[in-house]
Amino acid sequence: MFNMYDIIIVGAGPAGMTAALYALRANKNVLVLEAKVYGGQIINTPVIDNYPAAPGISGFDFANNLYKQITDLGCTIKFETVIGIEEDLSVVTNKETYKGKSIIIATGVENRKLNVENEEKLIGKGVSYCATCDGHFYKGKVVAVNGGGNTALEDALYLSNLCNDVYLIHRRDEFRGEEKYVDELKLKDNVHFILNSTIKSINGTDKLESITVIDKGNKEETINIDGLFIAIGQTPNNEIFGNLIELENGYIKSNDGVHTNKDKIYVAGDTRVKDLRQLTTAVSDGSIAATVAIKEMED
Numbered sequence: 045m046f047n048m049y050d051i052i053i054v055g056a057g058p059a060g061m062t063a064a065l066y067a068l069r070a071n072k073n074v075l076v077l078e079a080k081v082y083g084g085q086i087i088n089t090p091v092i093d094n095y096p097a098a099p100g101i102s103g104f105d106f107a108n109n110l111y112k113q114i115t116d117l118g119c120t121i122k123f124e125t126v127i128g129i130e131e132d133l134s135v136v137t138n139k140e141t142y143k144g145k146s147i148i149i150a151t152g153v154e155n156r157k158l159n160v161e162n163e164e165k166l167i168g169k170g171v172s173y174c175a176t177c178d179g180h181f182y183k184g185k186v187v188a189v190n191g192g193g194n195t196a197l198e199d200a201l202y203l204s205n206l207c208n209d210v211y212l213i214h215r216r217d218e219f220r221g222e223e224k225y226v227d228e229l230k231l232k233d234n235v236h237f238i239l240n241s242t243i244k245s246i247n248g249t250d251k252l253e254s255i256t257v258i259d260k261g262n263k264e265e266t267i268n269i270d271g272l273f274i275a276i277g278q279t280p281n282n283e284i285f286g287n288l289i290e291l292e293n294g295y296i297k298s299n300d301g302v303h304t305n306k307d308k309i310y311v312a313g314d315t316r317v318k319d320l321r322q323l324t325t326a327v328s329d330g331s332i333a334a335t336v337a338i339k340e341m342e343d
């Protein structure tokens with residue numbers, strides 16, 4: 045016997061939780077399924093300064109506020125891993141199968157891995173993908189940040205206020221992230237730029253001890269560090285839907301930003317093909333997906 049819901053939302057990031065908010069306010073019976081923790085990528089952002097009318101809110105507070113908002117409205121959230129969806133709108137998790145009148149996929153993206161030896165092994169033992177979550181473990185220590193986008197720049201700034209030294213390693217000599225962060229970092233005595241370089245190896249047996257970086261002229265340098273924060277972007281994680289849903293470079297295709305190729309299965313947030321992956325566009329997607337799903341349920 046299936047557990048039946050009006051709308052099943054896969055993913056409890058800003059897009060998924062906003063979809064839930066709109067559906068609950070329309071009095072729909074909503075199930076949100078989340079494999080890890082609610083909040084998605086935004087919990088990694090120490091300070092959000094580009095969300096209208098909420099300057100300075102932390103990603104953690106943003107996620108908590110939204111979670112409280114939907115659970116206060118009676119949202120059912122289950123922390124289970126979705127392993128597939130079927131033609132008949134059933135959603136299979138590692139624990140159960142649920143049936144929806146519609147499904148919204150809001151699975152977001154996950155941190156890209158460097159794919160060098162010892163990376164997986166030393167996660168939680170010096171290797172991290174979240175400076176806001178783990179930075180405090182490295183107070184007074186030496187860390188490195190890898191990446192050149194806004195996440196890496198923000199991480200380096202955040203860590204420069206906690207750690208003795210921060211090495212910022214980037215594969216080019218120009219940053220993808222905003223100039224204002226680069227300027228702020230250049231003013232910090234404890235931030236050291238290692239440009240045109242990549243991480244060749246992560247070294248350590250039981251815990252991280254050092255990294256070896258290699259520059260474009262093949263010159264290698266080994267740096268002793270206590271923590272490595274990898275911030276080299278994100279990738280979607282949609283292979284589980286590939287049997288049913290059309291993907292493009294791993295992202296879910298949608299002609300209008302809401303509908304997938306399957307009737308009653310919608311997409312919202314960073315996981316779809318789109319130009320701008322921001323908090324503002326994620327919550328916008330969530331509200332539109334829920335509204336369209338409800339309308340088409342009632343047609």
Ligand code: NAP
Nearest residue numbers: 093094191192193194195196215216220275276277278321
């Ligand atoms: P991103 O903008 O995609 O940047 C990823 C960085 O990692 C790039 O500098 C890239 O180098 C580098 N990189 C990628 N693969 C690599 C590899 N295999 N080895 C070494 N370096 C690699 O990712 P993000 O910084 O996480 O940001 C994601 C989105 O969120 C962006 O739109 C960003 O603006 C937004 N964001 C906004 C804020 C804010 O507004 N406050 C904060 C955080 C994130 P190249 O530049 O050479 O490609």
